[in-house]
Amino acid sequence: MLVTMKEILEHAVKGNYAVAAPNVGNSIEVNAAIAAAEELNAPLILDVHFENLRSKMPGPRPMGAFMRARAEEASVPVAINQDHGNFHGAVRNIQCGVTSVMCDSSMLPYEENIAAVKKTAEIAHMAYDVSIEAELGHVGHTVDTSEQTQAGLTDPDQVLHFIQETGIDALAIAIGTAHGLYPKGVEPNLDFERLATIKKLVGDFPLVLHGSSGTPNDQIYKACRMGINKVNIASDLGKSAWDAVLAANGQGPLAVVYTEGFKSKLVEMIPIYGSDGKAWKR
Template identity: 30%
Template sequence: MIILPKNLFEDCYGRYAIAAVNVFTMEQIHGLFRAGSKANAPFLVQITPVARNYAHASMLIAMIKAASKIYPKAVYAIHLDHGNEEHALSAIASNDYQSVMIDASHEDYETNVKKTSYIVREAHRKNIFVEAELGVLSGVEDEISIAEKDARYTSPQEVHDFVGRTKCNSLAVAVGTSHGAYKFSSGQGIQFNILKEIQAKLPGFPIVLHGGSAVNKTEVARINKANGAIRADASGVAPEEIVKSIAYGVCKINIATDTRLLWARVHREFFRDSPELFDPIVPGNTYMEAYEAFMLKKFDLLKATGKVASLLKKTKL
């Protein structure tokens, strides 16, 4: 069942966080919907422009709609991740998305305000929620690659003006997380002092953390044991930091890298351990099961498990 992000964020603020998970394949969509319906946890399905190019936008939406029928207990919304103006407008026009991100964070402040405001006006005509970004995250994800020297923390002094002028509905902030598998190569973590200042300027307003993967050391070790070559300094956000961020107004945690590492681990082990096999459904099934188990744990961590009942009661659907 589709739910509006407005309802999701009103319900979760300060209590739990919504997992926003990037999907590229059928196996990932099965794993996510199975876990969401089993855990009774609401979630966001995220599609990046690269995913739309890879699988085709229509294919992903069709698979998500099918998953909604197969797993009728799943409560979710569809979100466009890291859209530029063109992507966001295309997603808005398609009527398939309840939420879009306009990422003009690499532009100067005034251009970011201008581009975001334009997308907000177009989206709000159709009651579509808009996530914007202020500050610049480092790291590599899909077609985005930002060197650490070019990254910039979100300035708490700018957030109130930005949200007030653009009328965006949620704000992705740069407070120490980054994209990819090498989040804290230089050792920092989430900057809670900045997050606290942002919350003070925007009380009750949903904050989004990109780069929320944990980059589990055991998974990385298993990949490398099966002939992988993930660098030893691969690291993610500590689970306790994610939990702590909920009290600071973080409502949405983006997860992509962890599900990719899981894919690499399952498939590398399959090729290493079963060189005589060549059927995609064998590792495919293992991946779906591992994905489901991974998401069940993630929903628990974000305190989202079991929240569907109260959410639906509150929104009177």
């Protein structure tokens, strides 16, 4: 069942859980993600990277059409979200069939971030009834020094103003995670005090966690009970898939082994997010 991200997140807020948003870059990963969600009867947000849908030509590209078809026939609610894009990408990718866009201008100064997101939110809502996510503070990369990552943590004093000014449907916050895989022996410590402060301010408004890979499961579990309603996961899924391929050592079809590795990590994480058994029907 293809739905908007707004609909999925409204259910998640009410139930106080988070929905898995696996990064998918090809048909194998789309199928593996949907299979995991169906196995656990969980709603799902397919996060597709901007570049995977990008087209200079008018009309939907095959990836968008394929994802919509798979989402429509899935037994669980599925949203298709364009991850980390800009205004121009959003316009193009909405035509490729996504039901949500993330407009990430979090590296810009505050007022410029608002202006870029507001423009994208208007076109997403008015022209297409598509949901929109934006980021306040900045979730960096694991190669950043911890000092840089700290500097990008979301300022709770800006949160309500940002939501009101932009008209977004979900807010990604920076509370100590980073994109990518951490060097061996390094793991993040989430700023739960900051999360609690932000959740108290926003009430029923959905919050998103990016860069979840490498975060200890107990911290993810806690964050998903404290107001995080969408967890983006990419690197850990790719790692699990390729670990399975290496372990198989050439035995079995590559696509099947890769699928199993990708899916098994998601099946492990969905109950930690709390969204297992939370699918609904119309």
